[in-house]
Amino acid sequence: MDLNLQGQSVLVFGAANGIGRSIAEGFVAEGCSVQGFDRASSPTLDITKGDVTDYDQVQSFVAKIPAVDHVIFSVGIGSGKFGFPFWNLEPSDWMRVLEVNLVGAVNVAHAVAPKLIERGAGSMLFLVSVAGQMGSQTDPPYSASKAALINFTQCAAKDLGPHNIRVNAMAPGMVKTDLNHSIWAAGQAKLSESQRQSFDDWAAEKIKKVSHLGRWQMPEEYAAMAAFLASDHAKNITGQTINIDGGQVMHS
Secondary structure (H helix, E strand, C coil): CCCHHHHHCCEECCCCCHHHHHHHHHHCCCCCEEEECCCCCCCCCEEECCEEEECHHHHHHHHHCCCCCCCEEECCCCCCCCCCCCHHCCCCHHHHHHHHHHHHHHHHHHHHHHHHHHHHEEEEEEECCCCHHHHHCCHHHHHHHHHHHHHHHHHHHHHHHHHCCCEEEEEEECCCHHHHHHHHHHHHHCHEEEEEEEECHHHHHHHCCCCCCCCCCHHHHHHHHHHHHHHHHCCCCCCCCEEEECCCCCCC
């Protein structure tokens, strides 16, 4: 299937690592002009260093791009206090996660919407999580922030639809990224030495519980879906959350 994305301009927020990097590399492979924005740098991608919670930085970055066709938001953090009941968290634990995962996404949408409206076409794609669809005892601030972003995706899709701009979200499940290593490490620290598991054993056990296909999801899978959603093959898909999660969450 030819996606016909050659020459299109794509902005990827959170392009330095993980799923965001795979998405950026995927668009490069499709012949797109890709500009990244991240707190970290990359040896292979053109990335402007910045913080999505700082609207002025986001707006300044977007203003330097002559034309924008597609925007990807793949920025996300957790509280770092995995597995705690929510009442054991501090307000500051919540605020930082909400600032990055939700307000950061809104900052990006605010900055890029005028450029997309001027073009009269284009798309936005937000990376969310299955945790935002079913609630999570592992990290309530992360879960709540992703639920809010799923809702904002629908709000933005309704506002931008009359301008021929589509807005969707992708919900990862168990993906081989640094975040799952952090969750594993935090959980193991609470156990006695005799109870601890290697990362591979822990992951195999967890995947068996949550994924009906019984396997990891890989970052490259999200790159393929992101490219499809940016293409004209997806011209009637908007306001949707696409799950790539091995069947962890199923919709009727």
